[in-house]
Amino acid sequence: MASFEAKDIRNIILLGHSGSGKTTLVEALLYNSGAIPRMGRVDDGTTISDYNEDEKEKKHSASSSLASFQYSSKKINVIDIPGYTDFVGEMIGGLRAADACIVVVNATGGIEIGTERSYRMAMERGVPCIFFINMLDKEHSDYDKCFEDINKKFRKHCVAVDVPVGKESTLKDVVNIVNRKGLDTLSDSDKTHAKILADDLTEVVAETDDALLEKYLDKGELSLEELDKAFKKAVVKGDITPILCGSATNGIGIKELLDMIVNYLPSPVDRPAVDAIKANTSETTSLAVKADGPLAGLVFKTLSDPFLGQISIFKIFSGRLQSNGGFYNANKGVREKIGSLFTLLGKAQVSMEAVQAGDIGCVAKLKDTETGDSITDEKNPIRFGEIQFPEPAISFSLKPKTRADEDKISTAIHKISAEDPTFKVTRDEQTKEMIVSGMGDMHIAMLLNRMKMRYGVQVDVGTPKVAYKETIMGKGDAQYRHKKQSGGAGQFAEVWLRVEPLPRGTGFEFVDEVVGGAIPRPFVVSCEKGIRTALGSGPVAGFPVVDVRAIVYDGKTHPVDSKDIAFQTAARHAFKESILKAKPALLEPIMDVDIVVPDEFMGDITGSLNSRRGRVMGMEPADGSQVIKAKVPLEEMYKYVNELKSITGGRGTYTMTFSHYEMVPPNLAQVIAEKASKKEETED
Numbered sequence: 001m002a003s004f005e006a007k008d009i010r011n012i013i014l015l016g017h018s019g020s021g022k023t024t025l026v027e028a029l030l031y032n033s034g035a036i037p038r039m040g041r042v043d044d045g046t047t048i049s050d051y052n053e054d055e056k057e058k059k060h061s062a063s064s065s066l067a068s069f070q071y072s073s074k075k076i077n078v079i080d081i082p083g084y085t086d087f088v089g090e091m092i093g094g095l096r097a098a099d100a101c102i103v104v105v106n107a108t109g110g111i112e113i114g115t116e117r118s119y120r121m122a123m124e125r126g127v128p129c130i131f132f133i134n135m136l137d138k139e140h141s142d143y144d145k146c147f148e149d150i151n152k153k154f155r156k157h158c159v160a161v162d163v164p165v166g167k168e169s170t171l172k173d174v175v176n177i178v179n180r181k182g183l184d185t186l187s188d189s190d191k192t193h194a195k196i197l198a199d200d201l202t203e204v205v206a207e208t209d210d211a212l213l214e215k216y217l218d219k220g221e222l223s224l225e226e227l228d229k230a231f232k233k234a235v236v237k238g239d240i241t242p243i244l245c246g247s248a249t250n251g252i253g254i255k256e257l258l259d260m261i262v263n264y265l266p267s268p269v270d271r272p273a274v275d276a277i278k279a280n281t282s283e284t285t286s287l288a289v290k291a292d293g294p295l296a297g298l299v300f301k302t303l304s305d306p307f308l309g310q311i312s313i314f315k316i317f318s319g320r321l322q323s324n325g326g327f328y329n330a331n332k333g334v335r336e337k338i339g340s341l342f343t344l345l346g347k348a349q350v351s352m353e354a355v356q357a358g359d360i361g362c363v364a365k366l367k368d369t370e371t372g373d374s375i376t377d378e379k380n381p382i383r384f385g386e387i388q389f390p391e392p393a394i395s396f397s398l399k400p401k402t403r404a405d406e407d408k409i410s411t412a413i414h415k416i417s418a419e420d421p422t423f424k425v426t427r428d429e430q431t432k433e434m435i436v437s438g439m440g441d442m443h444i445a446m447l448l449n450r451m452k453m454r455y456g457v458q459v460d461v462g463t464p465k466v467a468y469k470e471t472i473m474g475k476g477d478a479q480y481r482h483k484k485q486s487g488g489a490g491q492f493a494e495v496w497l498r499v500e501p502l503p504r505g506t507g508f509e510f511v512d513e514v515v516g517g518a519i520p521r522p523f524v525v526s527c528e529k530g531i532r533t534a535l536g537s538g539p540v541a542g543f544p545v546v547d548v549r550a551i552v553y554d555g556k557t558h559p560v561d562s563k564d565i566a567f568q569t570a571a572r573h574a575f576k577e578s579i580l581k582a583k584p585a586l587l588e589p590i591m592d593v594d595i596v597v598p599d600e601f602m603g604d605i606t607g608s609l610n611s612r613r614g615r616v617m618g619m620e621p622a623d624g625s626q627v628i629k630a631k632v633p634l635e636e637m638y639k640y641v642n643e644l645k646s647i648t649g650g651r652g653t654y655t656m657t658f659s660h661y662e663m664v665p666p667n668l669a670q671v672i673a674e675k676a677s678k679k680e681e682t683e684d
Contacts, residue, residue: 001068001343001350004075006268006289006358010261011077011315013094015122016104017114018083021134023047025104025248026067026080032254033076035069035345048346049080063419064090064301066313066360068343068350074262077343077360083114085650086443089389089422091121093300093371096387097315097360100265101129102257107141107245111149113650119154128238128266132257133245136164137171143245150243157204157234160197161242162256163190174246174253177201178231179224202227208234236266268358274317276374279330279381287318287382291356295319295327296382297375304415305347306454308364313344314375318382320356321375328378329369335378338363371421389421391655392437394641396444397465398425399434401458412455416447423447430544431465440641466635468672469587469661470538471547475500476582480574481556482566492558493566495519495527499578502547504587504661508535513553520557523567527552530568531575539576540584540669541676546661547587550575586669587661589634595644596627597652604647612636613665631659 014022026049027039040046049065067078079094081087095101101122105115122129133146143164150158165173165186175182177198186194206216209230216222222230234240244260246253273286276296287296297316305311321327323341328334341361342349355361369375374383400406413425413436423444424437438444444461451457477498484491502509510528519527531550538545552571593614597605605628606616614632621627632640637656644652664672 001070001075001352003352003354003356004359006291006356008074009077009267009358010074010265011079011097011099011268011358011360012261012265013079013081013091013098013101013122013127014104015081015091015101015114015118016083017106017109017112017118019109020083020104020106020112020115021248022080022083022104023050025102025132025134025254026078028248028251028254029076029078029258030067030069030345032251032258033069033071035067048348063087063303064094065346066301066344066362067346068360069345071258072262075359076261084440084442085114085117085645086438086440086446088117088439089420090301091118092389093387093421095122095125095127096298097300097313098127099268099271100261101127103129103131105131105133105146105150107133107135107143107146108138110142110146111153116153116651123238126238126272128235129241130235130260130265131158131241131243132253133243134248136245137168137247137250137252139168141168143167147243154241157207157239158241158243159201159204160245161201161260162244162246162253163194163197164245164253165190171247171250171252174244174256176256178228201231204240205230205234208237208239232264235264236270268317275385276317277383277385279374279376279383285382289357290318291320293318293357294380294382295321295375295377296384297321297327297355298384298387299369299371299373299375300387302371302418304419304454305364310366310415310418311362311364312366312369312371313360313362314355315360316355316357316375317384318357319377320354321361322354323352327375328381330374330376330381330383332368332373334368336366336369339365370418387421390439390653391657392422392424392439394440394444395435395437395464395638397433397462398436399460399462401460405457405459408455408457409451409459412451412457415455416451420447428464428467430467433464435464440645463638467589468541468543468664469546470540470543471504471545471585471587471663472499472501472579472582473585473663474581474583476578476580478574478577478581480570480577482570482573483561484566485561490558490561491563491566491569492561493523493563493570494556495552495567495570495574496554497527497531497550497552497571497574497578499551499575499582500549501582502549504547506547508532508546509549511549511551513551514555518557519552519555519567523555523557523562523564524552526564526567527555527571529564530571533568534572534575538584539580540586541673543586543676545579548579550578586664586672588664590631590659590662591634591637591656592659593630593632593637593654593656594627595630595652595654596625597644597648598625601648601652602626602628605644605652608643608647612640632656633662634658 030036031039065080081091103119161178162174162176206213268289296318297314299312299314301313303311326337341352372387376382400409417423422439426435479496481494512524535545609630614630616630618629
C-alpha cells in the first residue's frame with residue numbers, strides 16, 4: 001500500500017455494546033469501499049475482523065483488530081474493539097491511536113452499558129465521536145427512541161445528520177439533512193420531522209461560532225456552505241456529536257457513513273499536538289504530525305500470529321519509519337531491527353514501504369518491544385506516557401492438566417499476556433499457586449480457551465488460596481531441652497525463650513538476652529536459624545508466622561555434645577511451645593477497594609460490602625457517579641466482579657490494592673483451621 005500524507009488518513013475506532021453490529025459494520029464499510037468483493041457473516045465465521053478461531057466459535061469479538069482500506073482518495077484505518085466490558089483493555093489501547101470514534105448503537109436495544117462506557121471513555125480522552133444507530137431494519141427497532149436516549153444521556157450537542165426512510169423491514173434508505181439532499185422524497189410527516197431536525201442542526205452549529213450565531217439570529221438561516229464548514233470544524237473539535245443511522249447488514253446508510261468519515265472526521269493533523277517526554281532529559285515536548293519531524297511512535301496493540309509470531313501494531317505520531325531498518329525502544333533502552341512493514345486487513349497483511357506521521361502500521365518478530373513501548377531514534381529518544389490499563393478484577397488459580405501441558409504453559413501464557421496487558425499471571429510464593437487475573441469471568445474463560453485452541457495447553461481452574469498469616473496476641477515463654485544419645489556423638493542443647501507480639505506489618509525480630517555465656521555466641525546464631533525455620537508454619541493452620549519478637553535469654557550447653565544442629569532443634573521447639581501459650585491468631589489480607597457506581601446503586605453497593613465484611617471508609621462524588629472507598633478482606637473479593645455486574649447492570653467498576661493484614665474473626669478462623677487440618681490428614 002502506498003504511503004499517504006497525514007491529512008489524507010483517518011484513524012477510526014469502533015466502540016459500542018456487544019451485539020450492536022460493529023463487526024458487521026466493518027464488513028459493510030469494506031464492501032462499500034470496494035476493499036472486499038463480498039460481505040462476510042458473523043454467524044458463518046467469515047468476517048474480516050473476527051478471524052480468530054475462538055471468536056468464530058463464540059460469535060463475538062475477543063480482541064481488537066485492524067482493517068485498513070481506501071475510500072475517496074483517503075486511507076481509513078478502522079480499529080474494531082470487542083463490546084463486552086471484560087475487554088476494556090482493548091478499548092484503552094485503541095483510543096491512544098484513534099483520531100475519531102464511531103459509537104455503534106443497536107436500534108432494538110438502545111443505549112446499553114457498553115454504549116455509555118464507550119462514549120464516556122472517548123470523551124475523557126478527548127477523542128471526537130459520532131453515533132451510528134444500526135439495525136434499523138430489525139423488528140422492534142426504534143430510531144426515535146434511540147435518538148432521544150442519546151440526547152438525554154449524553155447532551156453534548158448530539159444532532160441528527162441523516163434520518164431513516166422507512167422502518168423495520170420497510171427501511172430502504174437514509175436522507176442527509178446537512179446538505180438537504182433527498183428531503184423531497186420523504187412523506188409529508190417525515191419531511192416535517194426532518195425539517196425540525198435540520199433546524200436543530202443549524203442552530204447547534206451556529207452556537208459553536210459567535211459570528212455565525214449572530215448572523216443566524218439576525219437572518220434566521222445559514223447558507224449550506226457556511227453550515228458545512230462550521231459543522232466540520234465543530235465535529236473535529238468535539239463540540240458536536242453527529243448521529244447517523246442505517247443497517248450494516250443491508251448496506252443502508254453506509255455510503256453516508258463513509259462520506260462522514262472522509263469529509264468531516266479529523267485527520268491526524270486536525271488533532272491537538274501530542275505530549276511526549278524527551279527520554280534523555282525528561283523534558284516534556286509537543287509533537288506536531290510531521291513526516292520530517294523526529295521519529296516518535298507508540299505500540300498500542302500486540303498480536304500473536306501462529307505463523308509470523310508476535311505482531312506489534314503501532315501509530316507513528318511524528319517522523320517516518322522505513323521497512324528493513326530499525327528503531328530505538330525508549331522504554332527498554334534497546335535497539336530493534338525490523339523487517340517488512342505492513343498494515344492489516346483482518347489477518348491479511350498488506351505490505352508498506354514506510355509508515356509516516358499520522359499512520360498506523362505493523363511489524364513482526366520484535367525481540368523486546370511490548371504494548372506501551374515507544375518507537376523513536378536513539379540520538380533523539382522520545383517516550384510517551386504509559387497506557388493506563390486497569391488492574392485485574394478477578395483471579396483464579398491455574399494448574400496444568402498433564403506434564404505435557406506443564407512444559408508448554410509458560411510459553412502460552414507469555415504470548416497471551418503480551419496480547420492482553422489486562423491478563424496477568426503471578427506465582428504466589430506462599431501458596432505456591434499460579435494465579436491468573438483478568439477483568440471478568442468471560443475474559444479469563446476466553447483467554448484460557450485461546451490457550452487451549454492455539455497452543456494446545458489445557459488447565460484446571462480453581463479459586464486461589466488466600467495468603468493467610470499467623471501471629472500472636474499475647475506473650476509466651478518456654479524452655480526446651482534437646483538431648484540425643486544413640487551411639488556415637490551425642491546432641492545436647494537447652495534453650496529458654498519468650499515471645500511477644502510486634503506491631504502489625506513489622507515481620508520478625510530476634511533478640512539475644514543471654515548473659516554470662518550460658519549459650520556461646522555461635523550457638524545463639526544457631527538458635528536464630530532454628531526459630532526462622534519454624535516461622536514457615538504456625539500452630540493455628542500451618543500458615544507463616546509474622547509480627548513476633550523472639551527473645552532467647554538463657555540456656556545450657558554440654559562441653560562435647562552441644563553443636564549447631566542441636567541448638568537449632570531446641571530453639572525451634574521452644575519457639576513453637578511459646579507461640580502456643582501466646583494466644584495465636586490468624587491474619588488475613590485486607591484490600592483497599594475503590595468502587596465507581598452510578599448514584600442510584602449506592603445503597604445496594606454499601607449493603608453488598610457489609611455482607612462481605614467490608615468497611616466503607618468514605619465516598620467521593622464523580623461525574624454522575626460515586627466512588628465508594630472501602631476496606632474488604634481479599635477472601636471476599638475473588639468473585640466480587642460478578643456481584644457488582646449483577647447489581648449495577650454492568651455499569652459499576654472497581655480497583656483494589658493491598659492495604660494491610662488484620663485478624664480473622666474467631667468463628668471464621670476456626671473454619672479455616674479445620675479445613676487446613678483436614679487437608680493435612682488427606683495429604684498424610
